[in-house]
Amino acid sequence: MEKIEKILFTYEEIQERIKELGKIISEDYKEKNPILACILKGAVYFAVDLTRNLSVPFILDFISILSYGPSKETYGIVRITKDLDINIYNKDVIIIEDIVDTGLSLAYLLRVLKAREPSSLKVCTLLDCPGRRIIDVPIDYKGFEIPNYYVVGYGLDYNENYRNLMYIAVLEK
Amino acid sequence: MVRLITVAREFGTEIDFLFNKLSKEYNFTLLDRNNLFPFLQKYLGMNSEELLLEEKKIEKNSAEKEFIERYKEGIKEITKSFLEKSSVILLGRGGQFLFKDYPDSFHINIIAPLNLRVKNLQKNYNLDLDTSMKLISEKDSARDMYFKILFGYDWKDPHHYHLIINLSYYSPEELYQILLKSLEKPVKVSQPLQESFSLPLKVRFANKSEEEFAKLLTFYRISWEYEPRVFPLEWDNEGQVIEAFTPDFYLPEFDLYIELTVQKPKLMSEKIKKIRKLKELYPNINIKLLYGNDYIKILEKYGITKVK
Numbered sequence: 001m002e003k004i005e006k007i008l009f010t011y012e013e014i015q016e017r018i019k020e021l022g023k024i025i026s027e028d029y030k031e032k033n034p035i036l037a038c039i040l041k042g043a044v045y046f047a048v049d050l051t052r053n054l055s056v057p058f059i060l061d062f063i064s065i066l067s068y069g070p071s072k073e074t075y076g077i078v079r080i081t082k083d084l085d086i087n088i089y090n091k092d093v094i095i096i097e098d099i100v101d102t103g104l105s106l107a108y109l110l111r112v113l114k115a116r117e118p119s120s121l122k123v124c125t126l127l128d129c130p131g132r133r134i135i136d137v138p139i140d141y142k143g144f145e146i147p148n149y150y151v152v153g154y155g156l157d158y159n160e161n162y163r164n165l166m167y168i169a170v171l172e173k
Numbered sequence: 174m175v176r177l178i179t180v181a182r183e184f185g186t187e188i189d190f191l192f193n194k195l196s197k198e199y200n201f202t203l204l205d206r207n208n209l210f211p212f213l214q215k216y217l218g219m220n221s222e223e224l225l226l227e228e229k230k231i232e233k234n235s236a237e238k239e240f241i242e243r244y245k246e247g248i249k250e251i252t253k254s255f256l257e258k259s260s261v262i263l264l265g266r267g268g269q270f271l272f273k274d275y276p277d278s279f280h281i282n283i284i285a286p287l288n289l290r291v292k293n294l295q296k297n298y299n300l301d302l303d304t305s306m307k308l309i310s311e312k313d314s315a316r317d318m319y320f321k322i323l324f325g326y327d328w329k330d331p332h333h334y335h336l337i338i339n340l341s342y343y344s345p346e347e348l349y350q351i352l353l354k355s356l357e358k359p360v361k362v363s364q365p366l367q368e369s370f371s372l373p374l375k376v377r378f379a380n381k382s383e384e385e386f387a388k389l390l391t392f393y394r395i396s397w398e399y400e401p402r403v404f405p406l407e408w409d410n411e412g413q414v415i416e417a418f419t420p421d422f423y424l425p426e427f428d429l430y431i432e433l434t435v436q437k438p439k440l441m442s443e444k445i446k447k448i449r450k451l452k453e454l455y456p457n458i459n460i461k462l463l464y465g466n467d468y469i470k471i472l473e474k475y476g477i478t479k480v481k
Contacts, residue, residue: 068392068475078393090200090260102471104393132471134463135395135427148467150474 004152005172009144014126014154014168015049017143021124022053025094025141029056034092037084037113039105040064042098045155045163046126046143050096061086065105078108093118094141097125098155103135110137127151127168144168175279175356176260177252179268181328182283184312185290185305186340187297191349192262199356202255205264209251216247231322232315245271245323269333270324279356280333283348285340382435382468383421385477390424398423402430404458406450418447420460430460433468441465 009017025034033056038047040062051060064082093113100106106123113121124141131148152158153165162169178201182188189205196203214224217240227244230236236244249271255261263272269280285293287309294305320328331337336355338348376399378384383399390397401423407416420430434444441464448462463471 068389077391087199101474104389104395107395108393131467132474134431134461134471135424135429148470150470 003172004169007167007169008146008149008151009154009168011166014143018046018049018126019053021141021143022050022055025050025124026053026055029058029092029094032092033057033059034094035059035061035084035086035088035118036094036096037088038062038096039098039109040082041163042155042157043096043126046098047096050124059086063109065109067105078105080112088113088116088118090117090119092120093122095121095123097123099127099129099151100125100137100139100142101129101132103133103137106137107135126154127156176277177256177268177272177275177279178260178262178356179272179278179280180262180264180283181269181281181334182265183285183290184316185293185309186283186285187293188283188340188345188348189264191345191352192264194349195352196262199260201260201262202258203262203264204252204255204266206266209248209266212251213244213247216251217243232318234318234322236322241323267320267323267328269328270320270326273333280335281352281355282329282331282334282337283340284337289340379421382433382472385472386422386431386433389472389475390422395427396425398425404451404455406447406454416447418451428459430458431463432460433463435465435468 036047036051036058038044038060041064044062047060051058061084062082063080063084066079066081068078095106095109095113097106100123110121110123122140123138125139126143128139128142128145129148130145149170150158151168152162152171153168155163156168157163158171162171178192178195180192193203195201210221210224214221217224219227227236227240231241231244245267248266248268252261252263252268252271269282272278273280287306290309291302291305294300294308295302300308316328320326326333336351338351340348343351376387378387378399387397387399399422400419403417403419405414405417408414420432422431422433423429424431432444432448434441436444444464445462448460451458451460
Protein backbone atom coordinates (compact mmCIF):
# COMPACT_ATOMS: atom_id res chain seq x y z
CA MET A 1 0.00 0.00 0.00
CA GLU A 2 1.23 3.51 -0.88
CA LYS A 3 2.47 5.69 1.93
CA ILE A 4 1.66 9.24 2.90
CA GLU A 5 4.39 11.60 1.75
CA LYS A 6 3.25 14.70 3.56
CA ILE A 7 0.22 16.30 5.11
CA LEU A 8 -1.07 19.15 2.96
CA PHE A 9 -3.87 20.42 5.19
CA THR A 10 -4.45 19.45 8.79
CA TYR A 11 -7.86 18.76 10.25
CA GLU A 12 -7.82 22.14 12.00
CA GLU A 13 -6.90 24.00 8.79
CA ILE A 14 -9.69 22.24 6.90
CA GLN A 15 -12.26 23.00 9.59
CA GLU A 16 -11.18 26.62 9.77
CA ARG A 17 -11.56 27.04 6.01
CA ILE A 18 -14.92 25.26 5.93
CA LYS A 19 -16.13 27.55 8.68
CA GLU A 20 -15.20 30.54 6.48
CA LEU A 21 -16.91 29.00 3.44
CA GLY A 22 -20.03 28.30 5.50
CA LYS A 23 -20.16 31.92 6.57
CA ILE A 24 -19.79 33.23 3.00
CA ILE A 25 -22.40 30.84 1.61
CA SER A 26 -24.82 31.63 4.46
CA GLU A 27 -24.46 35.31 3.65
CA ASP A 28 -24.95 34.76 -0.11
CA TYR A 29 -28.00 32.55 0.42
CA LYS A 30 -29.75 34.64 3.02
CA GLU A 31 -33.54 34.39 2.52
CA LYS A 32 -32.99 31.39 0.24
CA ASN A 33 -33.24 27.68 0.76
CA PRO A 34 -30.44 26.22 -1.35
CA ILE A 35 -30.17 22.62 -2.43
CA LEU A 36 -26.70 21.23 -1.78
CA ALA A 37 -26.00 18.63 -4.46
CA CYS A 38 -23.22 16.56 -2.95
CA ILE A 39 -21.18 14.54 -5.45
CA LEU A 40 -20.67 11.00 -4.20
CA LYS A 41 -18.51 9.67 -2.80
CA GLY A 42 -15.59 12.00 -2.22
CA ALA A 43 -17.52 15.13 -1.26
CA VAL A 44 -19.54 13.51 1.54
CA TYR A 45 -17.11 14.42 4.32
CA PHE A 46 -16.82 18.01 3.09
CA ALA A 47 -20.59 18.37 2.60
CA VAL A 48 -21.34 17.15 6.11
CA ASP A 49 -18.94 19.60 7.74
CA LEU A 50 -20.02 22.42 5.45
CA THR A 51 -23.68 21.97 6.40
CA ARG A 52 -22.72 22.21 10.07
CA ASN A 53 -21.39 25.67 9.32
CA LEU A 54 -24.41 26.98 7.45
CA SER A 55 -26.80 29.29 9.22
CA VAL A 56 -29.43 29.22 6.45
CA PRO A 57 -31.98 26.45 5.84
CA PHE A 58 -30.89 24.05 3.11
CA ILE A 59 -31.73 20.70 1.53
CA LEU A 60 -28.95 18.15 1.23
CA ASP A 61 -29.14 15.74 -1.69
CA PHE A 62 -26.70 13.41 -3.41
CA ILE A 63 -25.73 12.63 -6.98
CA SER A 64 -23.22 10.22 -8.41
CA ILE A 65 -21.81 9.75 -11.89
CA LEU A 66 -19.80 7.01 -13.49
CA SER A 67 -16.07 7.78 -13.48
CA TYR A 68 -13.74 7.00 -16.33
CA GLY A 69 -11.41 4.07 -15.82
CA PRO A 70 -9.25 1.73 -17.86
CA SER A 71 -11.71 -1.14 -17.48
CA LYS A 72 -14.52 0.73 -19.23
CA GLU A 73 -15.51 -0.18 -22.73
CA THR A 74 -13.69 1.90 -25.33
CA TYR A 75 -16.87 3.71 -26.23
CA GLY A 76 -18.43 3.75 -22.77
CA ILE A 77 -20.07 7.00 -21.84
CA VAL A 78 -20.55 8.86 -18.59
CA ARG A 79 -23.95 8.59 -16.95
CA ILE A 80 -25.63 9.36 -13.67
CA THR A 81 -25.53 6.32 -11.41
CA LYS A 82 -27.48 7.95 -8.57
CA ASP A 83 -29.62 10.95 -9.37
CA LEU A 84 -30.82 13.73 -7.08
CA ASP A 85 -34.05 12.82 -5.33
CA ILE A 86 -35.33 16.38 -5.43
CA ASN A 87 -36.62 18.38 -8.38
CA ILE A 88 -34.29 21.37 -8.78
CA TYR A 89 -36.46 23.33 -11.21
CA ASN A 90 -36.61 26.95 -10.08
CA LYS A 91 -34.39 26.23 -7.04
CA ASP A 92 -31.01 27.56 -5.98
CA VAL A 93 -28.50 24.75 -6.31
CA ILE A 94 -24.92 24.46 -5.09
CA ILE A 95 -22.85 21.55 -6.37
CA ILE A 96 -20.57 20.30 -3.60
CA GLU A 97 -17.33 18.76 -4.92
CA ASP A 98 -14.31 17.38 -3.13
CA ILE A 99 -11.86 18.37 -5.87
CA VAL A 100 -12.06 20.03 -9.27
CA ASP A 101 -9.13 19.00 -11.43
CA THR A 102 -9.67 18.20 -15.13
CA GLY A 103 -13.13 19.76 -15.05
CA LEU A 104 -14.47 16.95 -17.24
CA SER A 105 -16.93 15.42 -14.78
CA LEU A 106 -17.99 18.82 -13.46
CA ALA A 107 -18.60 20.11 -17.00
CA TYR A 108 -20.88 17.11 -17.59
CA LEU A 109 -22.76 17.66 -14.32
CA LEU A 110 -23.19 21.36 -14.95
CA ARG A 111 -24.64 20.61 -18.37
CA VAL A 112 -27.04 18.00 -16.99
CA LEU A 113 -28.22 20.09 -14.04
CA LYS A 114 -28.52 23.32 -16.05
CA ALA A 115 -30.93 21.55 -18.38
CA ARG A 116 -33.25 21.09 -15.38
CA GLU A 117 -33.57 24.87 -15.14
CA PRO A 118 -32.60 25.64 -11.57
CA SER A 119 -32.99 29.24 -10.51
CA SER A 120 -29.23 29.37 -9.94
CA LEU A 121 -26.40 26.85 -10.11
CA LYS A 122 -23.09 27.33 -8.33
CA VAL A 123 -20.08 25.20 -7.54
CA CYS A 124 -18.40 24.81 -4.18
CA THR A 125 -15.28 22.68 -4.02
CA LEU A 126 -12.96 21.90 -1.16
CA LEU A 127 -9.92 21.61 -3.44
CA ASP A 128 -9.10 23.20 -6.76
CA CYS A 129 -6.26 21.79 -8.82
CA PRO A 130 -5.97 24.16 -11.82
CA GLY A 131 -2.75 22.51 -13.02
CA ARG A 132 -4.77 19.55 -14.28
CA ARG A 133 -7.56 21.55 -15.86
CA ILE A 134 -8.65 20.51 -19.33
CA ILE A 135 -12.04 22.23 -19.42
CA ASP A 136 -12.45 25.60 -17.74
CA VAL A 137 -15.37 25.36 -15.36
CA PRO A 138 -16.74 28.08 -13.08
CA ILE A 139 -15.93 27.69 -9.39
CA ASP A 140 -17.83 29.95 -7.04
CA TYR A 141 -16.54 28.77 -3.67
CA LYS A 142 -13.28 26.99 -3.06
CA GLY A 143 -11.49 25.80 0.04
CA PHE A 144 -7.90 25.47 -1.11
CA GLU A 145 -5.98 25.67 -4.36
CA ILE A 146 -3.40 22.91 -4.68
CA PRO A 147 -0.52 22.12 -7.07
CA ASN A 148 -0.68 19.06 -9.29
CA TYR A 149 -0.46 16.57 -6.43
CA TYR A 150 -2.30 13.32 -6.03
CA VAL A 151 -4.08 13.89 -2.76
CA VAL A 152 -6.05 11.66 -0.43
CA GLY A 153 -7.97 11.96 2.80
CA TYR A 154 -11.04 13.79 4.02
CA GLY A 155 -13.17 11.93 1.48
CA LEU A 156 -10.61 11.68 -1.30
CA ASP A 157 -9.48 8.16 -2.03
CA TYR A 158 -6.86 6.10 -3.76
CA ASN A 159 -8.44 2.80 -4.80
CA GLU A 160 -11.13 3.42 -2.17
CA ASN A 161 -8.53 3.79 0.59
CA TYR A 162 -7.66 6.81 2.73
CA ARG A 163 -11.10 8.48 2.60
CA ASN A 164 -11.37 8.42 6.38
CA LEU A 165 -8.18 10.37 7.05
CA MET A 166 -8.92 13.48 9.10
CA TYR A 167 -6.44 15.47 7.01
CA ILE A 168 -5.55 15.90 3.34
CA ALA A 169 -2.24 14.36 2.32
CA VAL A 170 -0.01 13.77 -0.68
CA LEU A 171 0.68 10.16 -1.56
CA GLU A 172 4.25 8.95 -1.91
CA LYS A 173 5.18 8.27 -5.54
CA MET B 174 -38.69 30.67 -16.50
CA VAL B 175 -42.38 31.31 -15.94
CA ARG B 176 -43.02 33.50 -12.88
CA LEU B 177 -46.74 34.01 -13.25
CA ILE B 178 -49.46 31.81 -14.70
CA THR B 179 -52.87 33.38 -15.10
CA VAL B 180 -55.77 31.03 -15.62
CA ALA B 181 -59.10 31.89 -17.15
CA ARG B 182 -61.64 29.09 -17.33
CA GLU B 183 -65.27 28.69 -18.23
CA PHE B 184 -67.69 27.97 -15.43
CA GLY B 185 -68.20 24.23 -15.10
CA THR B 186 -64.80 23.18 -16.43
CA GLU B 187 -63.99 22.07 -12.86
CA ILE B 188 -60.29 22.15 -13.50
CA ASP B 189 -58.94 24.11 -10.52
CA PHE B 190 -57.64 20.95 -8.88
CA LEU B 191 -55.02 20.64 -11.64
CA PHE B 192 -53.59 24.06 -10.85
CA ASN B 193 -53.66 23.20 -7.19
CA LYS B 194 -51.56 20.13 -8.02
CA LEU B 195 -49.24 22.20 -10.24
CA SER B 196 -48.71 24.75 -7.49
CA LYS B 197 -47.78 22.05 -4.98
CA GLU B 198 -45.47 20.12 -7.26
CA TYR B 199 -43.68 23.11 -8.73
CA ASN B 200 -43.70 25.51 -5.81
CA PHE B 201 -46.13 28.12 -7.12
CA THR B 202 -48.27 30.15 -4.77
CA LEU B 203 -51.88 29.58 -5.81
CA LEU B 204 -54.04 32.68 -5.62
CA ASP B 205 -57.75 32.23 -6.17
CA ARG B 206 -60.81 34.16 -5.15
CA ASN B 207 -60.91 32.64 -1.68
CA ASN B 208 -57.36 33.34 -0.60
CA LEU B 209 -57.24 36.76 -2.26
CA PHE B 210 -60.43 37.82 -0.53
CA PRO B 211 -59.06 38.59 2.98
CA PHE B 212 -56.15 40.55 1.48
CA LEU B 213 -58.57 42.49 -0.72
CA GLN B 214 -60.77 43.32 2.30
CA LYS B 215 -57.75 44.73 4.07
CA TYR B 216 -56.54 46.62 0.99
CA LEU B 217 -59.96 48.15 0.38
CA GLY B 218 -60.79 48.64 4.06
CA MET B 219 -64.05 46.65 3.84
CA ASN B 220 -65.57 43.75 5.71
CA SER B 221 -66.50 40.62 3.77
CA GLU B 222 -70.18 41.51 3.40
CA GLU B 223 -69.34 44.92 1.99
CA LEU B 224 -66.84 43.48 -0.45
CA LEU B 225 -69.27 40.77 -1.60
CA LEU B 226 -71.89 43.42 -2.18
CA GLU B 227 -69.52 45.55 -4.25
CA GLU B 228 -68.48 42.54 -6.32
CA LYS B 229 -72.13 41.82 -7.08
CA LYS B 230 -72.50 45.40 -8.18
CA ILE B 231 -69.67 44.93 -10.69
CA GLU B 232 -71.52 41.99 -12.26
CA LYS B 233 -74.68 44.14 -12.44
CA ASN B 234 -72.80 47.11 -13.87
CA SER B 235 -73.75 49.30 -10.94
CA ALA B 236 -70.36 49.65 -9.19
CA GLU B 237 -68.74 53.04 -8.92
CA LYS B 238 -65.82 53.73 -11.22
CA GLU B 239 -63.59 54.70 -8.32
CA PHE B 240 -64.23 51.39 -6.57
CA ILE B 241 -63.57 49.45 -9.77
CA GLU B 242 -60.16 51.07 -10.14
CA ARG B 243 -59.22 50.42 -6.50
CA TYR B 244 -60.49 46.85 -6.77
CA LYS B 245 -58.30 46.12 -9.83
CA GLU B 246 -55.35 47.86 -8.23
CA GLY B 247 -55.85 45.77 -5.08
CA ILE B 248 -55.75 42.45 -6.97
CA LYS B 249 -52.67 43.58 -8.87
CA GLU B 250 -50.73 44.82 -5.86
CA ILE B 251 -51.56 41.78 -3.71
CA THR B 252 -50.47 39.43 -6.51
CA LYS B 253 -47.28 41.44 -7.01
CA SER B 254 -46.44 41.17 -3.33
CA PHE B 255 -46.66 37.37 -3.64
CA LEU B 256 -44.57 37.47 -6.81
CA GLU B 257 -41.75 39.06 -4.85
CA LYS B 258 -41.52 35.88 -2.79
CA SER B 259 -42.37 33.12 -5.25
CA SER B 260 -43.88 32.19 -8.58
CA VAL B 261 -47.66 32.56 -8.68
CA ILE B 262 -50.67 30.90 -10.30
CA LEU B 263 -53.51 33.41 -10.39
CA LEU B 264 -56.89 31.78 -10.97
CA GLY B 265 -59.41 34.11 -12.57
CA ARG B 266 -59.68 37.72 -11.32
CA GLY B 267 -58.73 39.06 -14.76
CA GLY B 268 -55.08 38.17 -14.34
CA GLN B 269 -54.64 37.94 -18.09
CA PHE B 270 -55.48 41.66 -18.36
CA LEU B 271 -53.88 42.91 -15.14
CA PHE B 272 -50.59 41.22 -16.04
CA LYS B 273 -50.86 41.35 -19.81
CA ASP B 274 -47.27 42.50 -20.34
CA TYR B 275 -45.78 41.21 -17.13
CA PRO B 276 -42.38 39.60 -17.83
CA ASP B 277 -42.29 35.80 -17.72
CA SER B 278 -46.05 35.52 -17.49
CA PHE B 279 -48.08 32.81 -19.17
CA HIS B 280 -51.80 33.20 -19.82
CA ILE B 281 -54.06 30.17 -20.17
CA ASN B 282 -57.72 29.77 -20.99
CA ILE B 283 -59.55 26.50 -20.37
CA ILE B 284 -62.79 25.95 -22.22
CA ALA B 285 -65.21 23.05 -22.61
CA PRO B 286 -68.40 22.37 -24.59
CA LEU B 287 -71.67 23.02 -22.79
CA ASN B 288 -72.59 19.34 -22.45
CA LEU B 289 -69.32 18.58 -20.67
CA ARG B 290 -69.69 21.50 -18.30
CA VAL B 291 -73.26 20.43 -17.53
CA LYS B 292 -72.06 16.88 -16.92
CA ASN B 293 -69.36 18.16 -14.56
CA LEU B 294 -71.85 20.13 -12.49
CA GLN B 295 -74.28 17.23 -12.33
CA LYS B 296 -71.53 14.87 -11.24
CA ASN B 297 -69.77 17.12 -8.76
CA TYR B 298 -72.73 18.88 -7.18
CA ASN B 299 -75.65 16.49 -7.80
CA LEU B 300 -77.52 19.12 -9.78
CA ASP B 301 -80.22 18.23 -12.26
CA LEU B 302 -79.92 19.07 -15.93
CA ASP B 303 -82.12 22.18 -15.90
CA THR B 304 -80.45 23.69 -12.85
CA SER B 305 -77.01 23.02 -14.31
CA MET B 306 -77.94 24.65 -17.62
CA LYS B 307 -79.44 27.64 -15.86
CA LEU B 308 -76.47 28.07 -13.57
CA ILE B 309 -74.01 27.95 -16.46
CA SER B 310 -76.02 30.49 -18.40
CA GLU B 311 -76.16 32.88 -15.42
CA LYS B 312 -72.49 32.52 -14.56
CA ASP B 313 -71.39 32.95 -18.18
CA SER B 314 -73.31 36.21 -18.41
CA ALA B 315 -72.02 37.45 -15.07
CA ARG B 316 -68.47 36.62 -16.07
CA ASP B 317 -68.82 38.38 -19.43
CA MET B 318 -70.09 41.45 -17.60
CA TYR B 319 -67.41 41.28 -14.90
CA PHE B 320 -64.58 41.41 -17.43
CA LYS B 321 -66.24 43.99 -19.67
CA ILE B 322 -66.86 46.32 -16.75
CA LEU B 323 -63.45 45.85 -15.20
CA PHE B 324 -61.28 45.82 -18.29
CA GLY B 325 -63.46 46.64 -21.27
CA TYR B 326 -62.41 43.43 -23.05
CA ASP B 327 -64.11 40.27 -24.25
CA TRP B 328 -62.36 37.65 -22.12
CA LYS B 329 -63.03 34.96 -24.75
CA ASP B 330 -60.89 36.73 -27.33
CA PRO B 331 -58.07 34.22 -28.06
CA HIS B 332 -55.53 37.01 -28.45
CA HIS B 333 -55.40 37.41 -24.68
CA TYR B 334 -53.87 33.97 -24.17
CA HIS B 335 -50.74 31.99 -24.91
CA LEU B 336 -52.61 28.71 -24.63
CA ILE B 337 -56.26 27.77 -25.00
CA ILE B 338 -57.29 24.21 -24.25
CA ASN B 339 -60.64 22.65 -25.07
CA LEU B 340 -61.50 19.86 -22.66
CA SER B 341 -63.67 18.15 -25.25
CA TYR B 342 -60.50 16.50 -26.49
CA TYR B 343 -58.07 16.30 -23.57
CA SER B 344 -58.41 14.47 -20.28
CA PRO B 345 -57.31 16.34 -17.14
CA GLU B 346 -54.12 14.25 -16.98
CA GLU B 347 -53.31 15.02 -20.61
CA LEU B 348 -54.02 18.67 -19.90
CA TYR B 349 -51.58 18.54 -16.99
CA GLN B 350 -48.86 17.14 -19.23
CA ILE B 351 -49.56 19.87 -21.81
CA LEU B 352 -49.25 22.47 -19.07
CA LEU B 353 -45.94 21.07 -17.94
CA LYS B 354 -44.62 21.01 -21.48
CA SER B 355 -45.84 24.54 -22.11
CA LEU B 356 -44.14 25.84 -19.00
CA GLU B 357 -40.83 24.26 -19.85
CA LYS B 358 -38.64 26.51 -21.88
CA PRO B 359 -36.74 23.98 -23.88
CA VAL B 360 -32.99 24.31 -23.47
CA LYS B 361 -31.03 23.82 -26.62
CA VAL B 362 -28.51 21.18 -25.75
CA SER B 363 -25.57 21.61 -28.02
CA GLN B 364 -24.04 18.40 -26.69
CA PRO B 365 -25.35 15.35 -28.51
CA LEU B 366 -27.45 12.95 -26.48
CA GLN B 367 -25.99 9.66 -25.38
CA GLU B 368 -27.79 7.76 -28.10
CA SER B 369 -26.50 10.02 -30.83
CA PHE B 370 -22.99 10.48 -29.52
CA SER B 371 -20.40 8.90 -31.71
CA LEU B 372 -16.70 8.99 -32.18
CA PRO B 373 -15.18 10.09 -35.44
CA LEU B 374 -14.69 6.92 -37.36
CA LYS B 375 -11.30 5.31 -37.75
CA VAL B 376 -9.07 8.07 -36.52
CA ARG B 377 -5.42 7.29 -36.92
CA PHE B 378 -3.76 8.80 -33.86
CA ALA B 379 -0.09 9.63 -33.85
CA ASN B 380 0.43 7.90 -30.53
CA LYS B 381 -1.21 6.02 -27.70
CA SER B 382 -1.51 9.05 -25.43
CA GLU B 383 -3.66 10.85 -28.00
CA GLU B 384 -5.88 7.83 -28.35
CA GLU B 385 -6.32 7.65 -24.56
CA PHE B 386 -7.18 11.32 -24.46
CA ALA B 387 -9.80 10.88 -27.17
CA LYS B 388 -11.36 8.04 -25.18
CA LEU B 389 -11.44 10.22 -22.08
CA LEU B 390 -13.20 13.06 -23.89
CA THR B 391 -15.64 10.67 -25.49
CA PHE B 392 -16.46 9.13 -22.12
CA TYR B 393 -17.39 12.56 -20.76
CA ARG B 394 -19.47 13.29 -23.86
CA ILE B 395 -17.27 16.08 -25.06
CA SER B 396 -17.20 16.37 -28.83
CA TRP B 397 -13.75 16.50 -30.33
CA GLU B 398 -12.04 16.75 -33.66
CA TYR B 399 -8.59 15.36 -34.27
CA GLU B 400 -6.08 17.71 -35.91
CA PRO B 401 -8.80 19.62 -37.75
CA ARG B 402 -6.78 22.70 -38.55
CA VAL B 403 -3.25 23.61 -39.62
CA PHE B 404 -2.05 27.03 -38.52
CA PRO B 405 0.69 28.46 -40.77
CA LEU B 406 3.38 30.10 -38.63
CA GLU B 407 5.94 31.25 -41.19
CA TRP B 408 6.00 31.89 -44.92
CA ASP B 409 8.81 32.32 -47.41
CA ASN B 410 9.03 35.31 -49.75
CA GLU B 411 6.90 33.55 -52.31
CA GLY B 412 4.13 32.97 -49.82
CA GLN B 413 4.82 29.31 -49.27
CA VAL B 414 4.21 28.05 -45.77
CA ILE B 415 7.49 26.90 -44.30
CA GLU B 416 6.40 26.38 -40.72
CA ALA B 417 3.01 25.34 -39.37
CA PHE B 418 1.42 23.99 -36.26
CA THR B 419 -1.42 21.51 -35.98
CA PRO B 420 -2.96 21.20 -32.51
CA ASP B 421 -3.96 17.65 -31.64
CA PHE B 422 -7.56 18.27 -30.67
CA TYR B 423 -10.29 20.82 -31.10
CA LEU B 424 -13.29 20.84 -28.73
CA PRO B 425 -16.01 22.76 -30.61
CA GLU B 426 -18.29 23.08 -27.59
CA PHE B 427 -15.60 25.02 -25.74
CA ASP B 428 -13.90 26.53 -28.79
CA LEU B 429 -10.69 25.10 -27.39
CA TYR B 430 -7.61 23.58 -29.05
CA ILE B 431 -5.59 21.10 -27.05
CA GLU B 432 -2.04 20.04 -27.68
CA LEU B 433 -0.70 17.22 -25.61
CA THR B 434 2.69 15.73 -25.38
CA VAL B 435 4.75 13.35 -23.35
CA GLN B 436 7.87 14.10 -25.36
CA LYS B 437 11.37 14.67 -24.05
CA PRO B 438 12.06 18.17 -22.62
CA LYS B 439 14.13 19.25 -25.68
CA LEU B 440 11.31 18.50 -28.12
CA MET B 441 8.81 20.00 -25.74
CA SER B 442 10.60 23.33 -25.74
CA GLU B 443 10.27 23.37 -29.56
CA LYS B 444 6.58 22.83 -29.18
CA ILE B 445 6.25 25.54 -26.57
CA LYS B 446 8.00 27.96 -28.92
CA LYS B 447 5.58 27.09 -31.69
CA ILE B 448 2.59 27.62 -29.43
CA ARG B 449 3.96 31.00 -28.36
CA LYS B 450 4.26 31.92 -32.05
CA LEU B 451 0.77 30.64 -32.71
CA LYS B 452 -0.64 32.82 -29.93
CA GLU B 453 1.13 35.87 -31.37
CA LEU B 454 -0.18 35.29 -34.88
CA TYR B 455 -3.65 34.11 -33.86
CA PRO B 456 -4.42 35.92 -30.59
CA ASN B 457 -8.05 34.84 -30.61
CA ILE B 458 -7.21 31.16 -30.59
CA ASN B 459 -7.85 29.42 -27.30
CA ILE B 460 -5.23 26.70 -26.89
CA LYS B 461 -4.12 24.61 -23.95
CA LEU B 462 -0.94 22.58 -23.72
CA LEU B 463 -1.00 19.48 -21.58
CA TYR B 464 2.47 18.14 -21.30
CA GLY B 465 4.91 15.90 -19.53
CA ASN B 466 4.18 14.91 -15.99
CA ASP B 467 1.02 17.00 -15.78
CA TYR B 468 -0.58 15.02 -18.59
CA ILE B 469 0.65 11.71 -17.18
CA LYS B 470 -0.85 12.62 -13.81
CA ILE B 471 -4.20 13.28 -15.46
CA LEU B 472 -4.12 9.86 -17.07
CA GLU B 473 -2.96 8.25 -13.81
CA LYS B 474 -5.92 9.79 -12.05
CA TYR B 475 -8.11 7.68 -14.30
CA GLY B 476 -5.97 4.60 -13.74
CA ILE B 477 -4.20 4.80 -17.11
CA THR B 478 -0.55 4.18 -16.40
CA LYS B 479 0.96 2.62 -19.50
CA VAL B 480 1.22 5.50 -21.93
CA LYS B 481 4.29 6.06 -24.06
